[in-house]
Amino acid sequence: MDEVILGIDIGGTKILTGLVASDGRVIDRIKEKTDPDAAPEMSMNQIAASVHSLLNKNGLSIQELKGVAAGCPGPLDFSRGMIPQTPNLNWTGFEIRQALSDKLQCPVFLDNDANMAALGEYCYGEGKGCKHLLYMTISTGIGGGIILDGEVYRGTDGGAGEFGHMVVNPFGPNCRCGGTGCLEAVASGTALARDAQILIDEGKGQGIAKCCMNQPVTARAVGEAARQGDEDALDLIKRASMYLGMALSSLVNVFNPEKIVLGGGVAIGMQDLLLGSLRSYIKEHVFSLHQKKLGVEITSMGEEGVLLGCAAAVFNNRILLGKECERT
Amino acid sequence: MDEVILGIDIGGTKILTGLVASDGRVIDRIKEKTDPDAAPEMSMNQIAASVHSLLNKNGLSIQELKGVAAGCPGPLDFSRGMIPQTPNLNWTGFEIRQALSDKLQCPVFLDNDANMAALGEYCYGEGKGCKHLLYMTISTGIGGGIILDGEVYRGTDGGAGEFGHMVVNPFGPNCRCGGTGCLEAVASGTALARDAQILIDEGKGQGIAKCCMNQPVTARAVGEAARQGDEDALDLIKRASMYLGMALSSLVNVFNPEKIVLGGGVAIGMQDLLLGSLRSYIKEHVFSLHQKKLGVEITSMGEEGVLLGCAAAVFNNRILLGKECERT
Numbered sequence: 001m002d003e004v005i006l007g008i009d010i011g012g013t014k015i016l017t018g019l020v021a022s023d024g025r026v027i028d029r030i031k032e033k034t035d036p037d038a039a040p041e042m043s044m045n046q047i048a049a050s051v052h053s054l055l056n057k058n059g060l061s062i063q064e065l066k067g068v069a070a071g072c073p074g075p076l077d078f079s080r081g082m083i084p085q086t087p088n089l090n091w092t093g094f095e096i097r098q099a100l101s102d103k104l105q106c107p108v109f110l111d112n113d114a115n116m117a118a119l120g121e122y123c124y125g126e127g128k129g130c131k132h133l134l135y136m137t138i139s140t141g142i143g144g145g146i147i148l149d150g151e152v153y154r155g156t157d158g159g160a161g162e163f164g165h166m167v168v169n170p171f172g173p174n175c176r177c178g179g180t181g182c183l184e185a186v187a188s189g190t191a192l193a194r195d196a197q198i199l200i201d202e203g204k205g206q207g208i209a210k211c212c213m214n215q216p217v218t219a220r221a222v223g224e225a226a227r228q229g230d231e232d233a234l235d236l237i238k239r240a241s242m243y244l245g246m247a248l249s250s251l252v253n254v255f256n257p258e259k260i261v262l263g264g265g266v267a268i269g270m271q272d273l274l275l276g277s278l279r280s281y282i283k284e285h286v287f288s289l290h291q292k293k294l295g296v297e298i299t300s301m302g303e304e305g306v307l308l309g310c311a312a313a314v315f316n317n318r319i320l321l322g323k324e325c326e327r328t
Numbered sequence: 329m330d331e332v333i334l335g336i337d338i339g340g341t342k343i344l345t346g347l348v349a350s351d352g353r354v355i356d357r358i359k360e361k362t363d364p365d366a367a368p369e370m371s372m373n374q375i376a377a378s379v380h381s382l383l384n385k386n387g388l389s390i391q392e393l394k395g396v397a398a399g400c401p402g403p404l405d406f407s408r409g410m411i412p413q414t415p416n417l418n419w420t421g422f423e424i425r426q427a428l429s430d431k432l433q434c435p436v437f438l439d440n441d442a443n444m445a446a447l448g449e450y451c452y453g454e455g456k457g458c459k460h461l462l463y464m465t466i467s468t469g470i471g472g473g474i475i476l477d478g479e480v481y482r483g484t485d486g487g488a489g490e491f492g493h494m495v496v497n498p499f500g501p502n503c504r505c506g507g508t509g510c511l512e513a514v515a516s517g518t519a520l521a522r523d524a525q526i527l528i529d530e531g532k533g534q535g536i537a538k539c540c541m542n543q544p545v546t547a548r549a550v551g552e553a554a555r556q557g558d559e560d561a562l563d564l565i566k567r568a569s570m571y572l573g574m575a576l577s578s579l580v581n582v583f584n585p586e587k588i589v590l591g592g593g594v595a596i597g598m599q600d601l602l603l604g605s606l607r608s609y610i611k612e613h614v615f616s617l618h619q620k621k622l623g624v625e626i627t628s629m630g631e632e633g634v635l636l637g638c639a640a641a642v643f644n645n646r647i648l649l650g651k652e653c654e655r656t
Binding site: 131153154 | 405412432472474481483484488489496505508521570575582585586612613614615617618620622
């Protein structure tokens with residue numbers, strides 16, 4: 001059997017565990033819903049159960065793996081493997097790397113999910129061959145990963161890449177991070193759903209309400225309504241797209257990257273509605289020098305970006321503490 | 329005599345040439361006004377005249393220098409030493425590094441002025457001992473320099489660090505870069521003066537008009553009027569400060585830097601009016617993780633930051649092409 005790693009993508013709404021080969025092939029995977037209000041210890045139990053059933057199903061033991069890596073929501077205090085403050089999970093102060101290692105009884109390389117996905121794009125995806133790459137995930141929340149000169153850039157305490165908390169509207173709504181007017185508060189899936197619900201409560205957005213079929217409003221329903229020509233849905237997406245365009249243009253003028261890769265449920269599910277307008281916005285707002293080699297793409301990894309990043313982290317040992325993943 | 333370098337700071341409104349020793353001491357300097365509408369060749373003549381009079385005055389020849397370096401407005405196509413598009417000077421497409429080398433008959437190390445100033449702060453100023461540092465100049469325009477792991481980060485084509493062209497107001501005024509709603513278009517010295525002039529034309533801002541003493545409105549006059557309690561001036565500064573706070577908060581959440589240093593005429597001249605509110609805005613808009621080690625300071629180099637950066641570039645040979653500066 002090929003050399004295989006185990007990757008774990010711990011998200012605000014799901015846990016995805018997968019076995020990945022060194023060529024980036026996802027051999028098998030298990031996806032489970034998470035309870036965002038669960039105590040972190042409960043989630044660790046859920047993850048361990050997922051991991052063991054995936055290994056059993058594939059006739060593997062932890063000892064046969066090349067390594068284990070995981071991505072979790074940021075910001076992450078990288079050196080301590082601890083989440084000091086997270087807007088989308090109830091895990092503030094939790095030492096997740098140690099807890100995962102204890103639970104799985106093996107060393108676990110941990111990074112924030114967006115850094116992992118960025119690394120996945122760099123090694124196996126849209127960013128192959130790039131020097132400087134930015135990855136933005138647009139989903140429940142909005143996160144980011146930064147690859148400069150082929151390495152993950154983490155900043156002073158591992159908190160770099162919080163693209164979702166760029167301030168784009170000075171008079172914008174409160175954000176779960178404690179700030180106001182953050183990109184995440186006006187352009188994430190959560191923000192789209194919230195704003196659609198407000199419209200529906202006001203008696204507008206009937207096309208969106210129809211797409212919800214009596215379920216809670218989702219960003220997906222907004223997208224469906226927009227495709228059916230609902231003006232309110234189109235307006236919501238236009239506004240979110242403007243804010244995303246602002247943040248992306250700022251990032252291009254600041255980083256002069258070769259590639260921006262967009263991932264996450266909203267970016268993937270609404271690429272027909274978002275990508276064209278984002279590219280136009282960026283074109284109108286960045287220097288010609290910065291446009292020369294710039295590509296703005298949707299991930300081709302679907303929801304497996306973090307798993308691929310886990311593979312990149314272990315196989316390529318690109319990350320400072322990557323050696324922790326190596327089984328001796 | 330100590331080892332000495334010649335530094336040239338080519339700005340939108342001034343040319344500053346200086347002789348700098350390896351310990352960061354500015355031995356002598358000449359400052360001249362520039363004509364922003366002059367053809368670049370004319371400005372090269374002006375620079376050469378400045379350089380020769382500075383050298384003559386100090387009994388030095390170019391051959392006795394350790395090296396010559398210059399900072400110019402960005403974005404700069406670093407590898408070609410060419411300004412592909414600049415909002416604040418009429419130099420689009422001008423191959424400034426080659427022109428300077430020809431004119432002074434020696435190799436010249438060239439970077440954009442904000443990168444140079446960032447390097448100056450890192451080696452001699454507020455950023456000494458930091459790993460990750462951001463420098464923002466608030467002046468005629470707004471620029472930026474990025475030091476990561478002790479090196480200037482330039483991006484794919486040398487265009488990184490254009491903090492003045494972060495988009496902070498989606499409905500904001502046109503910017504000289506061709507975009508709209510850029511930080512520079514709403515919070516630079518030029519923007520402050522423009523907005524004050526609009527108020528005065530509407531019959532408001534009388535306190536500002538008084539401070540202008542029949543001269544064209546300047547950001548400095550807005551500052552003076554604000555110190556005298558003029559409400560319109562205070563409002564203008566409050567608004568500019570909010571936009572600066574947005575951009576700086578975004579940069580902190582994106583880079584997780586150890587230090588932000590603010591330079592340029594507006595930041596230095598209005599630090600009593602700006603620094604406190606910028607620090608508060610950032611505190612309210614960034615993660616606690618990112619605040620832990622963060623310092624936000626005004627440069628202590630006055631207007632000599634670029635000269636010190638030129639010295640750092642030559643003496644420390646920190647920059648890729650720094651060897652070009654070395655005289656053999």
